[in-house]
Amino acid sequence: MQTHDNRETQYIVSGKTTKSTTLDVANNDSQIAVVSNIKPSNDGIITVVASPGTNNNNSVQYFYLGVIQVDYQEDSLTEANNAPFSNAGNNQTVNEGDFVMLDGSGSFDPDDDVITYFWTAPEGIVLSANDVAQPTFTAPQVDEDTQYVFTLVVNDGILDSEQDNVVATVNDSITTEISNRFVNTKHKQIKVYPNPNNGSFTLELKNFNRQAEITIMNLSGKVVYRIENNERSHFELNSPYLQRGIYNISVSDGLSIKTRKMIVNH
Incomplete structure (x- = not known):
């Protein structure tokens, strides 16, 4: 069709990427508009x-759609996809009972594809969720400084990333010597279970003097229980x-004081 005005049409083609081209269809009998290398969205x-x-x-802004042909090349699209990169964040050192947040937000996909997350936690740790960028957990009670290794894998809808690891080191509760004599306090232990609890719990002491005094205090320092x-x-x-709330259980046997956190969650 020949006209005396320009009836140029713009074609915008979108998938995971977007490209555009133009063509005056009305005054043309040989040229074509081509848009190439568009990857389908995650929904295809x-x-x-x-x-x-x-x-x-x-x-009146007349324009013509013309005839559209779509050529699909599965092999080239698959080869063009690059695997994403996981980043589990920085190693952390925390104390028992601390609220801990892991951070995988540094993960990315070189093709700008939307990525999903999958965290794996070590035994004894329960994450708030394993499919989010920043899951959380409560640092457990430990008898000595303990390292927990978490792994993160991300996926772009087609390919998994290599796994990345992050280490959270949970420090044992504070032990304070109150004597000038040498005292081996490393193996003195306080076990509280379950923790968290609803106010009913079991308390076990190991390697303390038989005359130990037990004190339970809230975070403001008020004593709520004493033996x-x-x-x-x-x-x-x-x-x-x-x-x-959170309570501190302190055990003193005249030689040292050892403290452990307890969470009451009615």
């Missing part, structure tokens, strides 16, 4: 939008009056 969709081009000077001149090492405690 390629969208073509036709609209008046910038050179279209028709008084003096204790000669036992195993306790079954039921304290439903404890309010929801």
Whole structure:
């Protein structure tokens, strides 16, 4: 069709990437418009939008769609996809009972594809979710400084990344010597379970003097429970009056003080 005005059409082709081209279909009998190397979206969709081009000077903006041909080359599209890169973040050192956040937000895909996350936690650790960029967990009670290794793999809808690891080191509770004599406090242990709990819990002591004093305090330092001149090492405690929150359990035997955090979660 021959006309006296320009009826240029712009074609915008979108998938995972977007490209455009123009063609005056009305005054043309040989040229074609070509857009190449468009990858389908994650849903397998390629969208073509036709609209008046910038050179279209028709008084009512007439334009022509023309004939569209789509050629699909599976091998070339697959080869063009690059695997994403996982980044599990920096190693961390935390204390028992701390709220810990892992950070995989540095992961990326070189093709700008949308990525999904999959975290793997070590035994004994429960993540808030394993399919988000920044999952959280509560540092567990430990008898000595302990390293926990977490792994992260991301996926771009086609390929997995290599796994990346991050280490969270959980420090044992603080032990303070209160004597000038040499005291081996490393093997003194306080075990609290379950932790978190609803106010009912078991407390076990190991390698403390039989006259140890047990004190439970809230975070403001108020003593909510005390056992003096204790000669036992195993306790079954039921304290439903404890309010929801974090408490410090301190055990002193005249030679040292060892402290452990406990979480009450009614």
